[in-house]
Amino acid sequence: MNMRSVGRNRINRCVDTASANLARFTWMAPTSGLAAASFIASCCGCWAPTAAQGQQPVNPPPGAVTPAAPASASPAATPAEAAVLPVCTIDLALTGQMKDILANALIRSLKLPKRDVTLFLDGASDRYTNGQELLTATAVHFKIAQDILASKVEKFKHCNCSHGPLGPVHHAHLYFDPHVHPDCNIDLANAGNMKDIVSNTLILGLNIPQPDVGAFLHGAQDRYDDGQDLLAATAVHFKLSENLLAAEVKKFKHCNCKHGGVIDGVPEVLPGMQDDGLPVSKFAKDVTLHVVLHEIGHAVIREFDIPVLANEETTADAFATYYLTTYLPDRAVDVLVARTTSLMIEASESPSVDWRGEHDDDARRAYQIAALAVAADPVKYKPVADVVTMSARDIEKAQDYGGEVRRSWRRVLAPLWMPDGATSPMARTSFGDGSAFLIRLCEDGPGIKSELVRDIESALSRFDWHSQVTVDFVDSNGKAGWNRSRRTVTVYTGYIRRFIRQGSIEISPTSGLK
Ligand SMILES: [Zn+2]
Ligand SMILES: [Zn+2]
Ligand SMILES: [Zn+2]
Numbered sequence: 001m002n003m004r005s006v007g008r009n010r011i012n013r014c015v016d017t018a019s020a021n022l023a024r025f026t027w028m029a030p031t032s033g034l035a036a037a038s039f040i041a042s043c044c045g046c047w048a049p050t051a052a053q054g055q056q057p058v059n060p061p062p063g064a065v066t067p068a069a070p071a072s073a074s075p076a077a078t079p080a081e082a083a084v085l086p087v088c089t090i091d092l093a094l095t096g097q098m099k100d101i102l103a104n105a106l107i108r109s110l111k112l113p114k115r116d117v118t119l120f121l122d123g124a125s126d127r128y129t130n131g132q133e134l135l136t137a138t139a140v141h142f143k144i145a146q147d148i149l150a151s152k153v154e155k156f157k158h159c160n161c162s163h164g165p166l167g168p169v170h171h172a173h174l175y176f177d178p179h180v181h182p183d184c185n186i187d188l189a190n191a192g193n194m195k196d197i198v199s200n201t202l203i204l205g206l207n208i209p210q211p212d213v214g215a216f217l218h219g220a221q222d223r224y225d226d227g228q229d230l231l232a233a234t235a236v237h238f239k240l241s242e243n244l245l246a247a248e249v250k251k252f253k254h255c256n257c258k259h260g261g262v263i264d265g266v267p268e269v270l271p272g273m274q275d276d277g278l279p280v281s282k283f284a285k286d287v288t289l290h291v292v293l294h295e296i297g298h299a300v301i302r303e304f305d306i307p308v309l310a311n312e313e314t315t316a317d318a319f320a321t322y323y324l325t326t327y328l329p330d331r332a333v334d335v336l337v338a339r340t341t342s343l344m345i346e347a348s349e350s351p352s353v354d355w356r357g358e359h360d361d362d363a364r365r366a367y368q369i370a371a372l373a374v375a376a377d378p379v380k381y382k383p384v385a386d387v388v389t390m391s392a393r394d395i396e397k398a399q400d401y402g403g404e405v406r407r408s409w410r411r412v413l414a415p416l417w418m419p420d421g422a423t424s425p426m427a428r429t430s431f432g433d434g435s436a437f438l439i440r441l442c443e444d445g446p447g448i449k450s451e452l453v454r455d456i457e458s459a460l461s462r463f464d465w466h467s468q469v470t471v472d473f474v475d476s477n478g479k480a481g482w483n484r485s486r487r488t489v490t491v492y493t494g495y496i497r498r499f500i501r502q503g504s505i506e507i508s509p510t511s512g513l514k
Pocket of ligand 3 (some may be wrong): 295299312316
């Protein structure tokens, strides 16, 4: 497949799909909903608290790992209780408390022989003046990276506590996901799953060299108890902010999934592709027309061997805009306003400027489309300029450089048109007629093509293609793309449904979308 997607965060390459390890150690209560107690509520196998809170606890006999109170002794928080978080008095600066937690971490998580742990920790409270010193010495003694040991200690910190939840166990960025992922098996609490996603994130998202990533992640699913540990250790190892890494991981979460397009970690279309039966909005049809013309731009470039001297995505946007303003002048204002608005919504939903990847950042794409439009007619396309808040000076400059672009298109396309009055027999449009949504999109009545389809057909049939070229609408998740070997532009309804949602977003003309 040689699909070129149109929107942001195109994720179609994945690096490591093999090492998902589904049967990981899980000791966190499973979450169910927002107020779920996904916290350390019980810790069987822990040393029970041996001293009142705040006091230096009496050291338990090392190795004598006694079970903690059963879970019922520390009842799961009800939503009302969870609102008032309990206070924990564990102080890991105290050598004795650090020693207790270390013993749990070393034996239960790092699987060190009880005997070795016992011998080393015996008398540790007297040998080390504070918890940090003991932690450092323990890491050295057992030849464990200190950051790994520290992350284990952090995890076991409350294993002797009887208080309820202190906060979400998962990273804030990983914790809340309101969307349903019907076909998704990814569980980022699972170290193997997290390893796969982190691998993609580091290599594809953060441009860290593959050998470095591979070296660090090799066997990581066995070194870390869960996804959160692995994430935290990865952030430390590559000197990344954990917040940043977690946010990137979220973007790549579904990169190995087969359940269709995902934007910023969220599937584009909700389960079942529910059909609300409403007409497809004019806004959505208008955006779709520019999207399809963009893909036809790829087709023209590839089928007629137009030199690709710079970014092809920008070129395809320019083709669509040039085509609209020149050959569909009655539709151009509405379509360009819709397309630039849609791109600005995409940009406003992104946490930061996306300057990587083949596509320009969406806001930049919107601006360039508007610039080329005002180069055709600054008065007529003023509404498009307003979407991207172009100043009078911006418009003046755009007329200058946009004029060159328009002339170039005129010359490049001149030999490719069918003779006046003729249409290419090689142009086809099709849609899956088992979909009510597609029937509403593509037909105005039984057998009567909608304006959108007619506009697409008229564009397609103007070119003197040497073989059949098809625009096909498919009722499924995904965006839109040109497939060279099939000579087909495929447009997925998931993308169009997204435009329908965007069309319902309130847009302030003065404050813009941000
Ligand atoms: Zn605690
Ligand atoms: Zn998924
Ligand atoms: Zn493209």
